Amino acid sequence: MKRKPDPAHRRTDQELAALESRIAAEYKRAANEFSDKIDAYFEQFKKRDAEQKALIGTIVNGREYTAKDYQQWRLAQIGRGERFKALRDRLADRYTRANEVVAAYINGDMAKIYAMNHAYTIQDVKGQADSALDNIDFALFDEHTVKRLLVEQPDLMPYYPQKRAINRGIDLAYGKRQITSVVTSGILQGQSINQMARHLMDRVTGMNQTSAIRAARTAVTQAENAGRQAAADELERKGAILQKRWIAYDDNRSRIHNGVKIHVQADGQIVDSDKPFTVGGEELMFPGDGSMGASGWNIYNCRCARVTEIVGFRSMLTEEQRKQANIRAEIIND
Numbered sequence: 001m002k003r004k005p006d007p008a009h010r011r012t013d014q015e016l017a018a019l020e021s022r023i024a025a026e027y028k029r030a031a032n033e034f035s036d037k038i039d040a041y042f043e044q045f046k047k048r049d050a051e052q053k054a055l056i057g058t059i060v061n062g063r064e065y066t067a068k069d070y071q072q073w074r075l076a077q078i079g080r081g082e083r084f085k086a087l088r089d090r091l092a093d094r095y096t097r098a099n100e101v102v103a104a105y106i107n108g109d110m111a112k113i114y115a116m117n118h119a120y121t122i123q124d125v126k127g128q129a130d131s132a133l134d135n136i137d138f139a140l141f142d143e144h145t146v147k148r149l150l151v152e153q154p155d156l157m158p159y160y161p162q163k164r165a166i167n168r169g170i171d172l173a174y175g176k177r178q179i180t181s182v183v184t185s186g187i188l189q190g191q192s193i194n195q196m197a198r199h200l201m202d203r204v205t206g207m208n209q210t211s212a213i214r215a216a217r218t219a220v221t222q223a224e225n226a227g228r229q230a231a232a233d234e235l236e237r238k239g240a241i242l243q244k245r246w247i248a249y250d251d252n253r254s255r256i257h258n259g260v261k262i263h264v265q266a267d268g269q270i271v272d273s274d275k276p277f278t279v280g281g282e283e284l285m286f287p288g289d290g291s292m293g294a295s296g297w298n299i300y301n302c303r304c305a306r307v308t309e310i311v312g313f314r315s316m317l318t319e320e321q322r323k324q325a326n327i328r329a330e331i332i333n334d
Contacts, residue, residue: 008120009224009247009305012113016220019109020213023102027209030098034091035201041087042197045078049193071187079183092175095208100166102212106219113220114227121231121308125240128310179204214301221302222288229286232273232308241312242273246287247305257297263304273308
């Protein structure tokens with residue numbers, strides 16, 4: 001039977017939607033700060049640009065002035081020079097600062113999402129167990145506990161954004177290349193002055209925002225399901241026998257790889273909790289997991305979830321074993 005997304009997954013989706021709104025707002029602020037500056041930069045060329053364009057087909061300095069000559073003039077005057085470099089550098093710096101702010105937004109939310117889904121899995125399985133696990137203590141993590149654990153166990157969340165913090169030098173250099181590329185492309189395509197101004201603003205904002213939202217979605221899915229996997233691991237250490245099920249969305253945003261909706265195809269797949277799913281021919285312990293070498297097309301922008309289902313129990317652990325969270329229960333057939 002197809003299982004619908006559970007309450008914690010729906011809450012995680014709400015957290016992601018709120019995060020995406022904050023990300024969009026930050027890039028809108030950056031765009032608003034530079035919109036007038038970009039318009040002013042291109043406006044200064046409008047009159048001369050029209051004059052140069054009017055020369056096409058006329059004789060200049062003893063030869064015909066061609067569309068190629070006009071294009072070369074535009075490249076030299078609009079897409080090069082000190083004024084362009086000054087605009088490019090200021091614009092790249094502002095968007096690097098926006099990227100740093102957004103990375104902090106993402107970084108700040110992951111521990112909360114991990115903790116929420118860890119707690120949900122514990123409570124969900126205890127509910128399925130009909131009081132059989134009521135007398136066993138479980139570690140319940142809050143956001144601050146998870147943040148402390150990440151210091152001691154950096155692999156707790158392999159995609160944790162802190163490990164993917166913005167490298168200012170690299171980000172700045174990349175931003176400058178992208179800005180130059182966008183302006184050069186506009187000139188080669190024959191865009192008008194107004195079109196180039198709008199295209200530059202839209203492209204720079206869009207590229208950064210799209211990349212940030214992809215990172216946010218990937219990190220949220222990874223944190224959600226890493227928390228669920230960690231909770232299931234603890235439950236198994238304390239006697240539960242578990243399986244996990246892959247839950248996917250089937251809509252117009254479902255990923256397609258080689259003509260197949262690979263995550264929709266994986267929907268409902270059930271494996272033992274300590275075994276990987278097989279999705280698109282690759283192994284993942286949970287949606288968003290890259291620890292087993294899954295490709296980017298299998299991880300980025302994933303919205304899927306894993307849910308835990310109880311199969312049975314091993315013999316109850318001794319009090320001493322319960323105190324030792326790192327002891328894995330010996331399987332004893334009743």
